[in-house]
Each structure stands twice: as C-alpha cells, then as structure tokens.
Amino acid sequence: MTNVQSVFAKSNVAVVTGGASGIGLAAAKHFARLGMSVVLADLGGDRLAIARDQVIELAGGADEHVMAIETDVSDRESLEALERAVLQRFGRVHVLMNNAGIGPETSIFSPQANWDNILGVNLMGVINGTRAFGPNMLSHGEPGVIINTGSKQGITTPPGNPAYNVSKAGVKVFTEALQHELRNTEGSRITAHLLIPGFVFTGLTKGDRAEKPAAAWTSEQTVDFMMESLARGNFYILCPDNDVARSVDERRILWAAGDIVENRPPLSRWHGGYTEEFKAFLAAKD
Structure with a gap:
C-alpha cells in the first residue's frame, strides 16, 4: 500500500490543472512550500503568468522548479503535449491533480456549446489528464497520487445546471473505477482520490461578490483538509464548510440514494410532497 505522505516529498513533481486560480493555485502553492517541483497548467494569459510568479516566490525565488504551461484540458493532444514537456523538464510525475x-x-x-464546454473541461479534462499522465506514473515505479476534483453536485445532483452535475457525476464514477483498476494493477504504487469540495469562495462560485461569504471556506482551507485526508489514506475527500457539517452531507447523500431504493420521484428532496419527510430524515440521528 502506498504511503501517500511520502509522495509529497521535496523535489518530487506535481502537476496541477486549473492551477492559475482557486483550489488549483492554493494546491500549487502548498506543494511549492513542501519543496516540490510544480507545474501549473491552465489557459494562457495574465492569470497564469501571475500565478507562476507567486509560486516561484514560494519556491525560493528560483524558477528551475516551477513551470507554467498553457493547456486546454478538453483537448487530449494539449494534455499529451503538457506531459511531454513535463517529462522533458523533470523526468517523472508523482502528483497529478486534475x-x-x-x-x-x-x-x-x-x-x-454550453454542454460541450462543461463536459469537455470538467469530465473529459479529468479523463484526458489521467490517460495522458497515468501510464508513465505507473511505469516509473515510485509512489504517486492522482487527485480528481469532483463536487457534491455530482452526488446529490440538485436541480439547476444539469450539465455541471452530469460532468461531476462522471468524475466520481471515473475516479472510483480508476482507483479500483490501480489497486488491482500488479506493481502499482499509484492511488486515486476524489476531492469533493464544499462551498469554496473561488472565481467559479463568487459571482458578483467581492468578499467571501461567512458560509464559505477559502481555497487554502480546502487544500489543508485535502492534505489531512490524504494523510489518512481517504479516497473520498468530503469537505465540510462553515455552513454544512459532514453529518448534514451524509444525510443528504443517503437521502439521494434512497430515492432509488424507496422508488421516490427523482430529486425528491426538492419535491413538495417530501419536504417534511426529508426534514425529519435530516434531523434523525441514525
């Protein structure tokens, strides 16, 4: 069994897609503080350049351990080019954060176009990244991790934004299958993990708000929780936030699964006929 903590060793290599902002940038900074070599992959422009400079500063001011590469994760060829560039520079990859x-x-x-864009980035970006980097991560024989960012919306699938929900449900299913295959691959020292953030104040969630809502976690809090969960060997990294405790998430997830078992209407949590029953279920202790 892989000692996950050993993966985040000084001079090991981490690749982070969506690394120019939000959770990705927070993770890249955390890895740089650990002394790792860090690759930021994101769309080009000022954000990526600024993020690169910030990570270089945390890496001691020298750029030999930091790369920033413009990457379109929805394009498999773009991710294959990223992998070639990383291997040419650093030789191998130990952490892949899709x-x-x-x-x-x-x-x-x-x-x-809206559906294609969301599915292309959120789902195919994870699949493309894993398939581009995974074979060489397995073959170099050193411990490694693949972290895929999912969402609670891919588990409880609330009404609204169905393309996003579908994409994140796909990430969950793909990552479960990935971990099953990795643990049944002879000689594998790679593990997969599903990051399931709570309400995090990022460019994706902030909307018109300039200040973080009290209910939200910061990206840094999310990465700290992720690292603590990885140290415990958790596959499902189910993050709380300042408004929703894990116990509430657990009841919501169980209720969503119960729609099938009990043959309730889909998304019954938001179905008027089940409002009181769901409230009672949420309040129950077991």
Missing part, C-alpha cells in the same frame, strides 16, 4: 473546471449555468435545452 482540477480544471468551469460552471456556466445550463438547462436541459441550453445551447449545445
């Missing part, structure tokens, strides 16, 4: 994500609002009958 974190890039977008979340424009959709409905079932939204324009096709």
Whole structure:
C-alpha cells in the first residue's frame, strides 16, 4: 500500500490543472512550500503568468522548479503535449491533480456549446489528464497520487445546471473505477482520490461578490483538509464548510440514494410532497 505522505516529498513533481486560480493555485502553492517541483497548467494569459510568479516566490525565488504551461484540458493532444514537456523538464510525475473546471449555468435545452464546454473541461479534462499522465506514473515505479476534483453536485445532483452535475457525476464514477483498476494493477504504487469540495469562495462560485461569504471556506482551507485526508489514506475527500457539517452531507447523500431504493420521484428532496419527510430524515440521528 502506498504511503501517500511520502509522495509529497521535496523535489518530487506535481502537476496541477486549473492551477492559475482557486483550489488549483492554493494546491500549487502548498506543494511549492513542501519543496516540490510544480507545474501549473491552465489557459494562457495574465492569470497564469501571475500565478507562476507567486509560486516561484514560494519556491525560493528560483524558477528551475516551477513551470507554467498553457493547456486546454478538453483537448487530449494539449494534455499529451503538457506531459511531454513535463517529462522533458523533470523526468517523472508523482502528483497529478486534475482540477480544471468551469460552471456556466445550463438547462436541459441550453445551447449545445454550453454542454460541450462543461463536459469537455470538467469530465473529459479529468479523463484526458489521467490517460495522458497515468501510464508513465505507473511505469516509473515510485509512489504517486492522482487527485480528481469532483463536487457534491455530482452526488446529490440538485436541480439547476444539469450539465455541471452530469460532468461531476462522471468524475466520481471515473475516479472510483480508476482507483479500483490501480489497486488491482500488479506493481502499482499509484492511488486515486476524489476531492469533493464544499462551498469554496473561488472565481467559479463568487459571482458578483467581492468578499467571501461567512458560509464559505477559502481555497487554502480546502487544500489543508485535502492534505489531512490524504494523510489518512481517504479516497473520498468530503469537505465540510462553515455552513454544512459532514453529518448534514451524509444525510443528504443517503437521502439521494434512497430515492432509488424507496422508488421516490427523482430529486425528491426538492419535491413538495417530501419536504417534511426529508426534514425529519435530516434531523434523525441514525
């Protein structure tokens, strides 16, 4: 069994997609503080350049351990080019964090481009990243981790933005299958983990708000929780926030699964006929 903590050793290499902001940038900074070599992969522009400078500063001011590469995760060839560049520079990868994500609002009958963009980045970006980097991570024989960023919306699938929910539900299913395959691959020292953030104040969630709501965690809090969970060997990294405790998440997840078992209407939590029953279930202790 892989000692996950040993993966985050000085001079080991971490690749973070969506690394120019939010949780991805917070993770990249955390890895740099540990002395790791860090690769930021994101769309180009000022954000990526600024993020690179910030990570270099945390890496002691020298850029030999930091790369920033413009990458479109929805394009498999772009991720394959990223992997080639990383291997040429650093030789191998120990941490792959497939974190890039977008979340424009959709409905079932939204324009096709909206669906294609969300599924391309949020779901295929994770699949493409894993398939591009995974084989060489397995073959170099050293311990490593693949962290895929999911969402509670991919588990309880609340009404609104169905394309986002579908994409994150796919990330959950893919990452479960990935970990199953990794643990049944002879000689594998790579593990997979599903990061499930709570309400985090990032560019994806802040909307028109300039200040963090009291209910939200910062990206840094989320990364700290992720690292603590990885140290425990957790696969499901189910993050609370300042408004929702884990116990509430657990009841919501159980209720969502119960829709199938009890043959209730889909999304019954938001179905008027089940309002009081759900409230009672949420308040129950077991």
